[in-house]
Amino acid sequence: MYLWYARGGAGGGPFLVMVMESDLQIAKQSATLRVKVEETLRQAIAKGRFKPGQRLVERELCEMLGVGRTSVREALRQLEAEGIITSFPHKGPVVSTITYEEAAQLYTVRALLEGFAGQQFAENGTAQDIATLQAAVVEFEAAAGSGVGSRLIDAKNAFYNCLMDGSKNVFVRQLLTSLHNRINLLRMTSMTQPGRLAHSVAEIKEIAEAIKNRNGPLAAAACKHHIDQAAKVALEYLRKNAVNES
Amino acid sequence: MYLWYARGGAGGGPFLVMVMESDLQIAKQSATLRVKVEETLRQAIAKGRFKPGQRLVERELCEMLGVGRTSVREALRQLEAEGIITSFPHKGPVVSTITYEEAAQLYTVRALLEGFAGQQFAENGTAQDIATLQAAVVEFEAAAGSGVGSRLIDAKNAFYNCLMDGSKNVFVRQLLTSLHNRINLLRMTSMTQPGRLAHSVAEIKEIAEAIKNRNGPLAAAACKHHIDQAAKVALEYLRKNAVNES
DNA sequence: GATTGACAGATTGTCTGATAATCAGTTTAT
DNA sequence: ATAAACTGATTATCAGACAATCTGTCAATC
Numbered sequence: 001m002y003l004w005y006a007r008g009g010a011g012g013g014p015f016l017v018m019v020m021e022s023d024l025q026i027a028k029q030s031a032t033l034r035v036k037v038e039e040t041l042r043q044a045i046a047k048g049r050f051k052p053g054q055r056l057v058e059r060e061l062c063e064m065l066g067v068g069r070t071s072v073r074e075a076l077r078q079l080e081a082e083g084i085i086t087s088f089p090h091k092g093p094v095v096s097t098i099t100y101e102e103a104a105q106l107y108t109v110r111a112l113l114e115g116f117a118g119q120q121f122a123e124n125g126t127a128q129d130i131a132t133l134q135a136a137v138v139e140f141e142a143a144a145g146s147g148v149g150s151r152l153i154d155a156k157n158a159f160y161n162c163l164m165d166g167s168k169n170v171f172v173r174q175l176l177t178s179l180h181n182r183i184n185l186l187r188m189t190s191m192t193q194p195g196r197l198a199h200s201v202a203e204i205k206e207i208a209e210a211i212k213n214r215n216g217p218l219a220a221a222a223c224k225h226h227i228d229q230a231a232k233v234a235l236e237y238l239r240k241n242a243v244n245e246s
Numbered sequence: 247m248y249l250w251y252a253r254g255g256a257g258g259g260p261f262l263v264m265v266m267e268s269d270l271q272i273a274k275q276s277a278t279l280r281v282k283v284e285e286t287l288r289q290a291i292a293k294g295r296f297k298p299g300q301r302l303v304e305r306e307l308c309e310m311l312g313v314g315r316t317s318v319r320e321a322l323r324q325l326e327a328e329g330i331i332t333s334f335p336h337k338g339p340v341v342s343t344i345t346y347e348e349a350a351q352l353y354t355v356r357a358l359l360e361g362f363a364g365q366q367f368a369e370n371g372t373a374q375d376i377a378t379l380q381a382a383v384v385e386f387e388a389a390a391g392s393g394v395g396s397r398l399i400d401a402k403n404a405f406y407n408c409l410m411d412g413s414k415n416v417f418v419r420q421l422l423t424s425l426h427n428r429i430n431l432l433r434m435t436s437m438t439q440p441g442r443l444a445h446s447v448a449e450i451k452e453i454a455e456a457i458k459n460r461n462g463p464l465a466a467a468a469c470k471h472h473i474d475q476a477a478k479v480a481l482e483y484l485r486k487n488a489v490n491e492s
Numbered sequence: 493g494a495t496t497g498a499c500a501g502a503t504t505g506t507c508t509g510a511t512a513a514t515c516a517g518t519t520t521a522t
Numbered sequence: 523a524t525a526a527a528c529t530g531a532t533t534a535t536c537a538g539a540c541a542a543t544c545t546g547t548c549a550a551t552c
Binding site: 031032034070073074077078080081082083089090102105106108109112113116168169170171172174175178179 | 277278316319320323324326327328329335336348351352354355358359362414415416417418420421424425
Binding site: 303304305319333335336337338 | 531532533534
């Protein structure tokens, strides 16, 4: 019981398969090709497959992904708008680089917005939201103990997602998502630094605790503190490994 | 003493002109066609030429602008990423609509970010920045007195631009620009409301004053207050003229 | 030897035409 | 009346073409 749709590209290679999930939900079959390209590239950049400063040549992407230039170019425009790639006229796009100063600014704004999100969550979040958040914290702690990197990343994302949802503000979510994407460019989970992880867990617990107690200001402070600490570690690392090109 | 480059579109209409400025600087001849389409459409939407909810049909845009589908489609992707248009797969883009709740959220985040920008400006802005800001305030007041709508809009934009620059934070600028673009969708300059304009001028003066005195917290409060007031008027108007579709 | 200018290759920017997929509305058949 | 089939419009995507622009190389000039 599945649908599939194949494109007979010249190279004989590329095709897409959309599987119907076992439950009643149809897998987002809609997702237009262009969107999949976007997601693939975003992932590739986030995972370091393409590194900051690296050129992204149209033709290569087309071959690599098995899609036409139209789809690739449109996807690139999207990523460009998101700020994770930068393109110069007639030179094509490169994965965005980020200077030390920009990274600092990025974390500053993130702290501001995430603090706000935390406060809103504490004041307006539903009981359901809070329960979800607590579950995310538990999973995060477990993931931290497990030592499995991918699980940790998933848990962290789940936590932030929940936090943004709880803020009940679409724009906070959008802006924060954008910032998160760009922070990924740093290719440095501050959590890979020794000792940071334990602190991180503790900080996150404080956030959840403040929210559970409906203490808005405290939640904001906890969020801000969490980001500030992460920023400190990340920026310190950046300074040492001075990765300044351009 | 000018260069010009014409594209003989089918309709005979469209062309681009690049003028060489009187000084040694060549006018940004670069601006790729796609970018010009973006700007044109953004303007058209901001000025109400296309109204929220209105469909944007590819072919029509091509004819209207005299460019190929490639350029139009890529420009649309950009605008979509910016949030000022929304597109559904296989149905094409429409100018984004914004609900009352979203508008409220929008203003909330804007107040937060603009308050932050004001604070940063007060604490980190250069003397030059402050001078520019003061000039912008003067022009704004003059524009308010002149009663010329377009001049008022320009002055307002100049002021906000200056404010964002003074914050010395690229991300604040980017995020705020994005929010401003979306607020334009409301097609309601809160300043068109009777009596609002005078208040607006007063509020802006307070912002500039606080910044001049290097009083960060006061600047933040003044910015926040300014946006909150604008929000109040705008939301009130929205509630009355309940423009809820979708 | 350093600067300038011309040339070639690579890549992007843009247009055009074609085909398949999808949506929305209308007509037809049960 | 409901469901099925048809139709027209529009989008999604590909392929191929050509002009514009960038980059590096190499010869010509001072």
